[in-house]
Structures are given as structure tokens and as C-alpha cells.
Amino acid sequence: MSHANRATEFNKDESKVNWHDKALWYVREKRDKSAHNVQGWEYLRQLGSGIKANVLSNLDEYLVQFESNAKSNGVQVHWASNAQEHNEIVSSILDRHNAKKVVKSKSMLTEECHLNPYLEAKGIEVVDTDLGERIVQLAEEPPSHIVLPAIHKTKEEVDELFQEHLGTKPSGGNPEYLVGEARKHLRDKFMKADAAITGVNFAVADTGGVVVCTNEGNADMGVHLSKVHIACMGIEKIIPKEKHLGVFLRLLARSATGQPITTYSSHFNKAEEGKEMHIVIVDNGRTEQLSREDFRASLHCIRCGACMNTCPIYRRSGGHSYDYTIPGPIGSILSPGKDLKKHSSLPFASTLCGSCSNVCPVKINIHEQLYKWRQVIVQEEKQPILKKSIMKTAGVVLSKPKLYKLAGKSARFALKYAPKFMIYNKLNAWGKARDLPEVKNDNFDDWYKKRNKNG
Amino acid sequence: MNKKRIKVGLFIPCYINQLYPQVGIATLELLEKLDVDVVYPQGQTCCGQPLGNSGYEEDSKGICNHFVENFKTYDFIVGPSGSCIYHIKQHFDILEQTPEVQKVRANAYELCEFIVKILGKTDLGASFPYKVGLHKSCHGLRGLKLGSCSEVQGEHYSTEEDLLSCVKGLELMSLNRKDECCGFGGTFAVFEEAISAKMGKDRVQDHLDSDVEVLTGADHSCLMHLEGIVNRNKQPLKVMHIAEILNSTL
Numbered sequence: 166m167s168h169a170n171r172a173t174e175f176n177k178d179e180s181k182v183n184w185h186d187k188a189l190w191y192v193r194e195k196r197d198k199s200a201h202n203v204q205g206w207e208y209l210r211q212l213g214s215g216i217k218a219n220v221l222s223n224l225d226e227y228l229v230q231f232e233s234n235a236k237s238n239g240v241q242v243h244w245a246s247n248a249q250e251h252n253e254i255v256s257s258i259l260d261r262h263n264a265k266k267v268v269k270s271k272s273m274l275t276e277e278c279h280l281n282p283y284l285e286a287k288g289i290e291v292v293d294t295d296l297g298e299r300i301v302q303l304a305e306e307p308p309s310h311i312v313l314p315a316i317h318k319t320k321e322e323v324d325e326l327f328q329e330h331l332g333t334k335p336s337g338g339n340p341e342y343l344v345g346e347a348r349k350h351l352r353d354k355f356m357k358a359d360a361a362i363t364g365v366n367f368a369v370a371d372t373g374g375v376v377v378c379t380n381e382g383n384a385d386m387g388v389h390l391s392k393v394h395i396a397c398m399g400i401e402k403i404i405p406k407e408k409h410l411g412v413f414l415r416l417l418a419r420s421a422t423g424q425p426i427t428t429y430s431s432h433f434n435k436a437e438e439g440k441e442m443h444i445v446i447v448d449n450g451r452t453e454q455l456s457r458e459d460f461r462a463s464l465h466c467i468r469c470g471a472c473m474n475t476c477p478i479y480r481r482s483g484g485h486s487y488d489y490t491i492p493g494p495i496g497s498i499l500s501p502g503k504d505l506k507k508h509s510s511l512p513f514a515s516t517l518c519g520s521c522s523n524v525c526p527v528k529i530n531i532h533e534q535l536y537k538w539r540q541v542i543v544q545e546e547k548q549p550i551l552k553k554s555i556m557k558t559a560g561v562v563l564s565k566p567k568l569y570k571l572a573g574k575s576a577r578f579a580l581k582y583a584p585k586f587m588i589y590n591k592l593n594a595w596g597k598a599r600d601l602p603e604v605k606n607d608n609f610d611d612w613y614k615k616r617n618k619n620g
Numbered sequence: 621m622n623k624k625r626i627k628v629g630l631f632i633p634c635y636i637n638q639l640y641p642q643v644g645i646a647t648l649e650l651l652e653k654l655d656v657d658v659v660y661p662q663g664q665t666c667c668g669q670p671l672g673n674s675g676y677e678e679d680s681k682g683i684c685n686h687f688v689e690n691f692k693t694y695d696f697i698v699g700p701s702g703s704c705i706y707h708i709k710q711h712f713d714i715l716e717q718t719p720e721v722q723k724v725r726a727n728a729y730e731l732c733e734f735i736v737k738i739l740g741k742t743d744l745g746a747s748f749p750y751k752v753g754l755h756k757s758c759h760g761l762r763g764l765k766l767g768s769c770s771e772v773q774g775e776h777y778s779t780e781e782d783l784l785s786c787v788k789g790l791e792l793m794s795l796n797r798k799d800e801c802c803g804f805g806g807t808f809a810v811f812e813e814a815i816s817a818k819m820g821k822d823r824v825q826d827h828l829d830s831d832v833e834v835l836t837g838a839d840h841s842c843l844m845h846l847e848g849i850v851n852r853n854k855q856p857l858k859v860m861h862i863a864e865i866l867n868s869t870l
Binding site: 168169172173176179182186190197200201203206207475477478481482513514515516517518519520522523524536539540541542543544548552556557559560561563564565566569573576577594595597598599600601602604605607608609610611612613 | 632634636637638639640641642644645648660662663664665666668670671672673674675676677678679680682683685686711758759762763769770771772773774797800801803804805806807808809810811812813814815816817818819820821822844845847848849851852
């Protein structure tokens, strides 16, 4: 199923679309205000982008440096070349500790690797402790946004979900009540957890430590209350030095939600005495993406979600319409690298308006990469015959003035004289919600010739 | 002493030529008022953008070469469509970069930008006593940088606003979302019909909510899409290209 089909489904409820659009536009405007209040914001983006480019060019060395520093802090470091290996490593650590109850703070990487179902199949309880993540977990849905995982759900829907799963009373969607109940529910899970899994926002090469940004403090709560901490990271999460956090922490929260900084920026450098800390470093297709010159910069991404909030298509089609762990514009340039066939409609789910590239805190040229993926997809994937023949014909007609003149005349003739039912039918997607232009007697060519004759 | 007059090759994009001759006429008349030599090269077709944006860049090389052949002798190439000009500047990189190709790419200008930046004029003596809403098309705005973008920190500027603010009687209305995409996007309009139509509908509503009488812009492809929605829903909004307004003496 293509993005267009899923988007059409989402658009069957226009009031929901309006609500979704407004909720995310509100976040985008908050981002503008907060970002533009920082003197030198554009320079900060440039710095962020430059540091990431440096990291990607020297990734091999930084990763080894990071590993060696982490090890000297007593952290156990594991390498996984793909999702399967990642899941096996996490599972084996849990096995060793006989851990049956796991709390997890937000990690798009573990979503990408489908860790939860893998562990659940082995009889392990995994509880997502970020509130939004917990909501979608209870609803048995994937997150629809990387920062606001349950943004597609109204508070009334959450109310019903909590009644069903947490036994709450009907509250008509009272946020204070619902959050209070979620808090009680999650505290219980934290207290009983055997192990904590977190994602990683930044892995600092020169200290071997990792930084996790949350607004709910759930990463800290999980790590401090359990015996084992497993931090999972993609290879591109490296930053060279601790001082570079001064760039990225300022960029991240402002871009994500318009906050000056996340409520918690938690630094995990080593395990407490008597406890264990593990870091799993995952490739899962990233090296391959790194090898694609046109698409390399997609690995700059710090997962702020700003491109989703600003994208006029994402806001009106919802995150699930992308059918990929990372939705929205950034997902549309990452996903084709993972499975070109499956995700071949995503680079076309854009008007190439360029707003995503403008908000990106690490200056990924997202809309240019969307354009480039389109060229790759047309070359490598089978295209719908109708579209293909139209494009191929246009390529010939528009390079030959005489053919073009004839085609223009007949198209205008058809548009003008064809009966309405032939123009506005099911095959004409344009005409479903829009009228076609009214055709004048002369085109510009005709007018220009006549004028020159008369003048 | 006679200063050498600037020689302009008028580029009328294919869809304007076929469907909106009045926009081409206004563009030509406007340029003729501005003391430049304007020639409309016969046999011009298209910039190749519809193919490039659909992933068929390879098949558009013939079109692009034909374009360069048509326009290589002019000092400037001026057209009333930001996205076509952007395509020439940005995506003619698929051609061998001969001196002609480089010249055409460097000297292609969107109409408003040409008038303000190259000719240094903003007051064109037009009058148009209506409440006008400006649709800032994405490729002109974020591609050609015709104005400041709401996402980017910096001073406010706008090439089209500079021109419209000099039009007598014209009242430029402020919109809620200053530079959101209209949802046209070329073949996107057809292959992502639901989202495209919804985006257009929302954009039109913003203009209506802002008491706009005439919706204008520097890219008629966006305007074609928005006008299609206005006409279908019989909404009280007139859609005109900015060249038509700048060429008005109402």
C-alpha cells in the first residue's frame, strides 16, 4: 500500500486531520519562537552540521575511541551489525541476569530493531516508560512521531485506553487525572524492574559516556532503580567531545518542542557499584547509507522531529501513513536505503517545498535528497505503466517544438470541447476537488504571432 | 549617449503558454515598459521540471538542451514562474556544463527578482485597488530566496512585497501561515490527490479568513491549483498572477 492510499484513509476524517495539523503546527511555531530567540541560531545549525560531517568522515576512529573510553569506565561494549544481532545481544544480557521485567525509555533504535516483540516472545515483559510510548504500546500501535509518539491520539482516546488497560475511571479526557494515573502505573513498573534499557542521544567519544534526553526523567528512574542498564545506540550517535553538547543540546530541544533544553539531560558514564552498564552499538544499514554520497548527510539526524512538525504533508497524513519507524521527511530519505521497493512511494510524498531542510538543526538537505531518491527509484523500481509512458512521451514531445505545438493544440481543444463527464471522471484525480483551468481561444504563441503581424 | 539596452529572452512556461496566455501577455507588456529589449524566442517548450520532479530526469535531457539552445544568446532569461526558473538553476546540473549551459543557469531570473534585483525598480506605476493576499510559492521562496522564510532566523524581506507595496490602492493582507505550501507539487497534485487537495483547501481558507479579495503569487502552477479549488467551491476569491497586478492601471 502506498503513502497516498494511507493518506487518503487518514483524510476520511477531516476534523481529525485539522486537529492533527493544528497540534503539530503549534509545536512548529513554538520552535520558531524559541530558536529565533537564540542569537546566532543559523550559525549554531552550521556548527551542528559541521560536527556531524566530521564525525561521519572519521567514524571508524571515533567509534574505537569511544569503545576504549567506555571500557576503561567499566562499561561493557557490544557491536551489532544488524537488528537480529542487536536483539540477541540484549536478550543474552537479560538472560544472564535472569531479568524478566524490563523498563525501557524512548529509543527509536529499539523500535527499528523490533526489540519489544523479540523479547516478549521470550516471555520478558517490556514496558515503555515514556508516556507517549506507553500509550501507543497499550494501543498496540507503532509510534506515529519520533518525539511525540502518540500525537495521533486525542485525550479522549487515551481516556478509553487507560480505562481498558489501567482500570481508570472515565474522566472525559482529563489530562491531569490521566497523567496522575499513568504515573502511579509506571512507578510500580520502575520499582519492580530487573533491567533498564535506554536509547542514546549522544555518545561522547572522548569520555566514553552517553547522554539521554527526556522530559519525564524516565531514563534516570529506570537506570537508577534496576541492576542492569543497557544503552542501545546507532553508530552515528557519536560526537567527538563533551563540549560539543553545548551545540547539540541547544539545538535538539528547541527544534523538537521549542523548549530551551529537555527537562533531563542525563549523563551515564559508568555503572553504580554493584551494577552493570552495557552499550550496544548498532549498524543495521547505516554503513551502507554512509557509502551513498548523495544520501550520506541523512546520518546527521539527531531525531528532533522538527521536519515532521513543519511538513505540510506529514501534518495532514499522520505518521502511520509512512509505514516506517521514522516517519515524515527524514524517514522518507532513510527508508529507501533500507528497502527501496517497500518504501518507494515515500520520496514522492512531498511537494519538495523545502521547509524540512530549513528547520533541520543539522542542515540535512532533506528535500534535495527526496528529489534524488526519486531519480533512483525510477531507474531501479518498476513504475506504473501509465505514469511511465506519460513521462517518456513528454520527454520526447517537449524537446521537439513542432510536436509540442500539436500536443498543446489538441490538449487545449480537448479541454475546451470534451463533454464534462469525460473530463471529470474517476480517472482524473485533478478534477475530484478542483476545477480545470478555463481554456482561452488563443495560447500565448498565437497571440504573440498575431501581435507581431498587426504591429 | 545610448547605454546598451539589456536583451531579455522571455521564457513563457508551457502551462502558461497553453492555459494562461494573459499571464504571458502581462509579463511581456510589463517588461516592455521597463526599458529592456524583450524577445520571445519561438519554438520554446518547457524547462523539464515535470519530468525531473517525477524521477524522470534522465528523459528530460533533450528538453533541457532544447531550452539552452533557445536561450543561450540572451543577457537574461526571465519567466513568470519561480519553480521553472529554480529548476533551470538547480537541476540543469544533469547537462554537460558547457559555457552556454552555465550562462543560461546563471542568468535565468524569476520576473519579480529580475525587476527588483537587476533593474533596481519597485514602483512600476501600477494601481490596483483591492485587498490582496500573497501566496509565497516554495520554489521561489526557499529555492530562489525571493524572500525570508518563516523557519529561518533573520531580517524580513520579500521581493514580491517590495513590488506590491508600491502598487497604488493595493492593500496587502497578512496571513495566518505566511509561507505554507499550497500542495500543488507537480504530479504530486495527482498522485497524492487527497493531501494535495486538502493543502490547497487550507491555503484558500487562510486567504478567506484574512479578508483577501485577490490571491496572487509569482508562480502560476500554485495559482492554477488554488484557483481550481476556489472555482470548484465557488468561493469569493479572484486568483491572478502578480504580473497581471503589476501591469494593471485600474
